[in-house]
Amino acid sequence: MATATIKAVALITGDAHVKGSLHFIQQPHGPTHVTGRITGLSPGLHGFHIHALGDTTNGCISTGPHYNPLKKYHGAPFHEERHAGDLGNVIAGSDGVADISIKDMQIPLSGSHSILGRAVVVHADPDDLGKGGHELSKTTGNAGARVGCGIIGLQSSV
Numbered sequence: 001m002a003t004a005t006i007k008a009v010a011l012i013t014g015d016a017h018v019k020g021s022l023h024f025i026q027q028p029h030g031p032t033h034v035t036g037r038i039t040g041l042s043p044g045l046h047g048f049h050i051h052a053l054g055d056t057t058n059g060c061i062s063t064g065p066h067y068n069p070l071k072k073y074h075g076a077p078f079h080e081e082r083h084a085g086d087l088g089n090v091i092a093g094s095d096g097v098a099d100i101s102i103k104d105m106q107i108p109l110s111g112s113h114s115i116l117g118r119a120v121v122v123h124a125d126p127d128d129l130g131k132g133g134h135e136l137s138k139t140t141g142n143a144g145a146r147v148g149c150g151i152i153g154l155q156s157s158v
Helices: none
Strands: 006-012 019-026 032-039 044-051 058-060 087-091 097-102 119-123 146-150
Touching: 006 119, 019 146, 032 087, 044 097, 058 146, 087 097
Parallel strands: none
Antiparallel strands: 006 019, 006 146, 019 032, 032 097, 044 087, 044 119, 119 146
């Protein structure tokens, strides 16, 4: 785990007018706090995940599957059975803006399971948190298309 505060950032780009920025801060031995804003979304719930690859050469589809170093099934952030990258849903208001504030212990910015260099993805549809009964529920939460993504990179300390 971290011995000093680590900061990272991801700039979100995607379909149509989807854009935003996210900041990741991890205090020593604490959760990673994700804050930021994504605009241009349709109103309502949108699946929000860390994906395995920091590759956007073919748009958000290149980011691979959900980050899952412990080989678990998809679930909610508060479930024991979940991918490390399963962060649930973000909510866009009627203006298409999602303000984000999430704290999670399974997305560290250092160590063997670090999310640095991976991607954060926002999906078109709600994440069913692995409980929807759809064939994709246990792998993706049936959250639909990837409408925005960004690579998570270290942020300057200055």
